[in-house]
Amino acid sequence: MNETYEPALVEAAAQRHWDETGTFRAVEDDSRPKYYCLSMFPYPSGRLHMGHVRNYTIGDVISRYMRMQGRNVLQPMGWDAFGLPAENAAIANNLPPAQWTYDNIATMKRQLKALGFGLDWDREVTTCKPDYYRWNQWLFLRMLESGVAYQKTGTVNWDPIDQTVLANEQVIDGRGWRTGALVEKREIPMYYLAITRYAQELLDDVQQLEGWPERVRTMQANWIGRSEGVTIAFPYELNGAAHTLKVFTTRADTVMGVTFVAVAAEHPLATHAAATNPELAAFVDECKRGSVMEADLATMEKKGLPTGLSVTHPLTGAAVPVWVGNYVLMGYGEGAVMGVPAHDERDFAFAQKYALPIRQVIDVGGQAYSTDAWQSWYGDAGVCVGSGTYDGLSQDDAIARIAADLEARGLGSVQVQWRLRDWGISRQRYWGCPIPLIHCGTCGVVPVPDKDLPVVLPDDLVPDGSGNPLQRHAAFVDCACPACGQPARRETDTMDTFVDSSWYFLRYASADNATAMVDGRVGYWLPADQYIGGIEHAILHLLYSRFWTKVMRDLKLVDLGEPFSNLLTQGMVRNHIYFRKPASGRVVYYNPTEVEVTTDDKGAPTGARLKADGLPVETGGIGTMSKSKNNGVDPQAFIDRYGADTARLFMMFAAPPELSLDWSDEGAEGAFRFLKRLWKAVHTHVSGGAVPALDRMSLSTADKDLRRLAHQTLAKVGDDYGRRRTFNTAIAAVMELLNAVSRHDATSATARAVVHEALEIAVLVLSPVVPHITHSLWQSLGHGRPLIDERWPAVDDEALKQDAVTLVVQVNGKLRGQIIVAVDADEASVRAQALADPTVQRFVGELTVRKVIVVKGKLVNVVAA
């Protein structure tokens, strides 16, 4: 029998078995409940990193557990294969992005297989392949028809040297990443998806998603940003014509305190006033330019200039001056705000700076108002004062009355504002899904007919950093107008890669369908029972996917409102950071493998030194694994040394899935040690020869204890996997069981049978985490049927029963002793036994026992005073 655990052999054998039997191919089957376990698909960046290993191990443990529960499990995988890094790599290597991408996919697919994940590769989806992205294009055309997709001008970052549009991440400190040139803003026509149409539904439904983490739901709700208020119109006359200036406010109850109105630099009134006022024109220009520098925006001083114009207060009829303010955003509300300095901190600062009147109109509990300095209660809700007919009204009543009065005059209405903006999907990039439109000199913008889909992206171009190579590729650009047949130009913008990832989870259900985007199988698999991925996608990807699903539902393509029933956001993988900062030059980071940590005699770290030269290095704490900090651990190197099972085990044991996980070489070594002990325990047991059937009548007390522990462990691990999703505590419980097995005296036949049962339970319940070694050990335990086909065992309630229990005895809440009582002992006898305990008597001493609290099966608390 195999004496030593050799992961490479064990893992190859198990994987061969799964491959040859097609174990993980998922087939729709109405006779079994389905379980769709979805992990966020990776961007094929090169090699797997530890974050991937953690993500996909969590998914695989859940999938394998659900399989053992009898569920028909689908666990698919694919590639989020379009995107900017491929273009950057292409520029660096002078290779087409396609080649780089497909090479990376091949490497990473091999690594995923080596990790033993139970994936259905028949459903593999690759977003840069025409058979996938043609459906992006097809659905985009449906969205155009329904008005969900539309065109308007948008602002882009323009690099004047490279003559190219830059993505936000290519702009560093306001400069182009390659040229260092100051980035300009340019207005160009772009396509948008009207996600704001779904704002209310997206907000309502996120409240219902009880299987999602609270913080993700909060982040989504904040991002959607519903704000209820009143739009108020301030009439004015310009060149003899009547106009109104609209503002949005959540504090209509303060409208009687308006002493000015401020508009954004881009507002038409500002433009109008600037035309005849050079000083104002310069200020407006400065504001527009300033908005490029994102970092400065937050700290910018509140500045403004009067336009010289004034508008009429809609209720009092007073003249109100119009200012241009650098703190007013054109993109939110109406691009104008009413200034109520008495009750808005920003307006207060503005009014103080420019000596504008401050008029109190809200009383908060009779506190004395002073215009000298802002007090935090000035912005609180209160009762109207100095507001004429509205005096004495509460905030809600005042808002309602004022809104009604404004509405009656046609100068206002209750309104809901959203923070959420429509989704701009046009990207002036090569490596993405072509937007299926044609520009014709006579017909204008013409959609590509469905029969001509997909618009195939040529995959042999090499970008050089200057512009989109599609624009110079005649074979792509030149085409005939589908409407009139005249020569026309094909659209060269491609889609945001968030489009690709907004529906891939639907495509897994119908990946082989060449004639339709989705089919009835979506109804079988969706919604995904479990979605697992990084918290960094808490907002955009998840919101876009929810939106996309609702759009497809409204187009009658799916019968589904929400795509993901349960969401698990796994934490980051972190590691120690070590560095040296030479007197001159840049900080040098050292990989933790190159560093030796010194400790004191209690094991507390005292310092670190480089193994190479023995000299000290500085400790930079713990941070997310990254190239820049040189603190990554390559999963491949780890697997080569310890095997996939050890990698999986450590990942699941070191921390609960939602928390960040700190890498530790010693901890990983400990995981390996545990697997070796498990291996040895099974083989030592098996080498003892045949095991008799378990005779429940002849169990010793120790045998009963081990049996009880084994079945308690079985129950706990099932609960931890299925309900709690705390894999770390499940593994700890199995470790305890194995510790008990090794302590157990297994000389008698009955004891051997009990140990056999305990080892079988340990192997079965660990199999979702470490499927290879358990596959092998299951055979060693004498089973012909492979472990993958086993069901989750049932807990034997008989084994859990016990005759006597140990109760903790407290005196005045402090632990003083233990008593052993019959499991069915009545309260009076438990109480008597506790009071008779010598330690209890010692601590009660002279005191009078006032009360005795008995918690059945747990403890006794003697209250004495």
Next chain:
RNA sequence: GCCGGUGUGGCGGAAUUGGUAGACGCAUCUGACUCAAAAUCAGACGCCAAAAGCGUGGGGGUUCGAGUCCCUCCACCGGCACCA
């Protein structure tokens, strides 16, 4: 600033419903085995001289009993942010 989260040994973490704080693992220390080392096995391991006492970020409260509930303060992490 607003919203959300987290604070427990030298470290990662456990304590699921208010009921034994520190499971499990790592590190460290001691012992066995060994010529020796590694590996392995056995044991110790919150603080303290302690069978008392103290101890879950600080302070206060509720309770027979609080890591867990309430109030308050502090620190750190995340999200959003001139959002009107």
